Amino acid sequence: MPIVDRKPRTFSGKPLVWLLCLLIACASGAAWSVPAALLAKPAASSPTTDxxxxxxxxxxxxxxxxxxxxxxxxxxxxxxxxxxxxxxxxxxxxxxxxxxxxxxxxxxxxxxxxxxxxxxxxxxxxxxxxxxxxxxxxxVAATPLLLVAVAIVLLASWLGGFFARRLNWLRIKSSNPYMDGLLKRVVQSVAVLIGVLVALDLLGATSLVGAVLGSAGVVGLVVGFAFRDIAENYVSGVLLSLRRPFSPGDHVVIDTREGKIVALSSRATVLMTMDGNELLIPNAMVFKSIMLNYSRNPKRRFDFTVSIDATESISKSSALALEQIAKVPGVLNDPAPSSVVKDFAPTGIVLQFFGWVDQRESDLGKTRGEAIRLVKAAFATAGIDQPQTTYNIVSKRASAEETAPPKENESTRGAQADTSVNRDIDTQLAAAQRAEDKNLLDSGETKP
Incomplete structure (x- = not known):
């Protein structure tokens, strides 16, 4: 079997280098990305709403x-x-x-x-x-409280009227009718004002009370200037009531205006003229005018003049006239009738005679007229001639059958003379006094 000679293998380092480079690159990218995320501030969280x-x-x-x-x-x-x-x-x-x-x-x-x-x-x-x-x-919410406030004002008004009608309980009643009425109005007004103040305080309107009281002075000045004449007449009425220069029924002359007093009101004095007409004179004018009151003194003097011829005896004429005047019913013996020689002129002698009457028993005008009638009659009987200042020339001859008409002499007796008080306007005066419901001079007495 062949022997295979194998050549031993050697290890190369290039792959490891590449792996290290890859790891370094990855680490660099992570280093650039992660710190930005880690170093960024966390966003503020919004508050929680309720x-x-x-x-x-x-x-x-x-x-x-x-x-x-x-x-x-x-x-x-x-x-x-x-x-x-x-x-x-x-x-x-x-x-x-x-x-x-x-x-x-x-x-x-x-x-x-x-x-x-x-x-x-x-x-x-x-x-x-x-x-x-x-x-x-x-x-609407304050209606109950408002009703209570109204009730308080009505109660205060009733109490004011109650005490005003019974001023003798408060020991402030006046015998002067004008002042008595003024006191009644003051008491009632004060009571109503107290009730209004209490009601406003109950309603919580104390600021309104202060404003009203604070502006009262200014309002008073404005009203005073606007109604100056009315205020003057009112104050004059108060002063006339205190002075009482006349009484209801008095015969007066106020600034050439003659008549009898009917009443005194808060603004004017009511006068009944001798013609039977009603005359209203402002109290301010009455207070400032010259006033002649015939009724204040019951004894009043009358006078008249008689002219006689310059050849007549002054003493004989005066004595005869005074004797006739003393016979007039209503002529007083004290003071006794008197006379003066007023004038001596070519036209004759002017004698002025005076007599006194009691106005409560005799009328001045009627007594004076009767005295003039008796003096004329006595002068005619005594042959005291008037001044011969007028001549009558007759241009025709009177026949034997024509005779002058007999002259009728005035009687010297005054038994039939009427010297009673003049009652011509008494009925109208009484009716006017009854119709005047606010007679501030009426004290319950009637004048004869």
Missing amino acids: PAADRDTRDKLALRLRTADGLQAVVPSVSNGVATLDGLVRDEARRKTAAAIAAQTPGVVKVENRVEVHTGLGTRLRAAFDLMVAKLIQL
Whole structure:
């Protein structure tokens, strides 16, 4: 068998080199890729959101916006603590106020204000309507409290009227009818004012009370200037009531206006003229005018003049006239009738005679007329002639059959004379006094 001589095998290192190169290349790629992934910062994880917390924050913000003035149209939304405001407002100030309210709401970390300023008519009308609805809702909610406040005011008014009608309980009743009525009005007004203040305080309107009291001075000045004449007449009426220069039924002359007093009201003095007409004189004019009161003194003097011829005796004529005047019913003996020589002129002598009457028993005009009638009759009987200043010239001759008509002399007796008090306007005066329901001079007494 042939022997096969085999040549021994030798090991080559080239495959190992290639394997090492491959491993180095792979290691290099891994080195470039892995460190980038390993060295990169992990992304920040987003915070976890709580929808319930956002809803709660939104509700709180919405409630605060609804209660703010002019922000009812602002609609809030909250997401992850970020409050977004949408809607319309009337001015920039309200827009800033909405953002401030949102920033102060707990749970809000950021505010995004998308509110727009809109001054259109529709927006204003809509805002006014929303405000009106809100006020009506508040009014309905406060109805029970409002009823209690009204009841307090009515009770205060009733109590004021109750105590005003019973001032004698308070020991402030006045015998002056005018002041008595004024005190009644003051007591009732104070009671009503206290009731109103208590009612406003109950309704929580204390700021309104302060504003009203604070503006009372300004309002008083304005009203005083606007109604100056009315206030002047009212104050004059108070002063006239305190002074009481006349009483109902007095015969007075106020600034050339003559008549009898009917009543004194808060604005005017009511006068009944001697013609039977009703005359209203402002109290300010009555207070400042010259006043003549005939009824204050019951004794009143009358006078009249008589002219006699210059050839007649003054003493004889005066004595005869005074004797006739003293016979007139109603003429007083104290003071007694008197006379003076008023004038002595070429046309004759003028004698003036005086007499006194008691106005409570006799009428001045009637007594004076009767005195003149008796003096004329006495002068005619005694042959005391009037001044001969008029001449009658007869141009025809009277026949024998014609005789002058007899002259009728006045009687010197005064038994039939009427000197009673003049009652011509008494019926009208009494009717006017009864019709005057606010007679501030009426104290329950009637004047004869």
